[in-house]
Amino acid sequence: MGIRDWLERALGDEGSLRRRLLSRLRWATSIPPRDWFDAPKRALFRTVRPFTMAGYRRLSNVYDLCRRAAAANLPGAFVECGAWKGGTAAVMADVARREGRGRKTWLFDSFEGLPPPGEADGPLARRWAGRCAAPVEEAERLLFGILQLARDRVILRKGWFRDTLPAARAEIGPVAVLRLDADWYESTRLCLENLFDNVVPGGFVILDDYGHWEGFRRAVDEFLAARGLAVEIVSVDRSGAYFLKPR
Numbered sequence: 001m002g003i004r005d006w007l008e009r010a011l012g013d014e015g016s017l018r019r020r021l022l023s024r025l026r027w028a029t030s031i032p033p034r035d036w037f038d039a040p041k042r043a044l045f046r047t048v049r050p051f052t053m054a055g056y057r058r059l060s061n062v063y064d065l066c067r068r069a070a071a072a073n074l075p076g077a078f079v080e081c082g083a084w085k086g087g088t089a090a091v092m093a094d095v096a097r098r099e100g101r102g103r104k105t106w107l108f109d110s111f112e113g114l115p116p117p118g119e120a121d122g123p124l125a126r127r128w129a130g131r132c133a134a135p136v137e138e139a140e141r142l143l144f145g146i147l148q149l150a151r152d153r154v155i156l157r158k159g160w161f162r163d164t165l166p167a168a169r170a171e172i173g174p175v176a177v178l179r180l181d182a183d184w185y186e187s188t189r190l191c192l193e194n195l196f197d198n199v200v201p202g203g204f205v206i207l208d209d210y211g212h213w214e215g216f217r218r219a220v221d222e223f224l225a226a227r228g229l230a231v232e233i234v235s236v237d238r239s240g241a242y243f244l245k246p247r
Helices: 003-011 015-031 041-052 054-071 087-099 119-128 134-148 163-174 185-196 214-229
Strands: 078-079 103-109 154-157 175-180 197-209 241-244
Touching: 003 041, 041 054, 041 087, 054 087, 054 175, 054 197, 078 087, 078 119, 078 163, 087 103, 087 134, 087 175, 103 134, 103 163, 119 185, 134 154, 154 163, 154 185, 163 185, 175 185, 185 197, 185 214
Parallel strands: 078 103, 078 175, 103 154, 175 197
Antiparallel strands: 197 241
């Protein structure tokens, strides 16, 4: 019997203690051996964990791709669409700070929860509507309070994508890493239509919901097909994936 199985039997089916312990166990067992001795990375993830729904693998993917973009000297900002409490964007911004070249990180979110899903999003999405709300102050507390990131290098834009993205597209300029956590079909299409052309050749597009929400996946597939782009979509876990923008 494994440790997780033993805990599940010992703690039973009820209680927040069980949920917390199992959550911590899932987190600990998802850390790959290569990260065991990377103390700064694990410390950063422990800090941002209460501010993100992403597990260790997806956080690590964000961290690693931002590091790869920095090592390759890719120009442009790090951008996240769908920030919730700012945890994954904080990872992006911390990489940019350590890089030391003045790269900016942008966060876009309504900070009022998800908009209503459409027909393309399926019945499961309708049961999820109205969730994922967090005030912008939560993200600000993490970014500027706990991590003490520079306010002129981390820009938060509050509002619906249809209002904020067209207005900010030119201001953002080139994008090295674009992370999409938009959940629904229409929201994902808005992100791609407004920001994909900003992504530099060789830049990364992270697809947080590609393996989970059918509307998200359909929006990505349709957009790539309409552009005639054949890309390799690399899986990170059951939900997350990413691809490299063709050069």
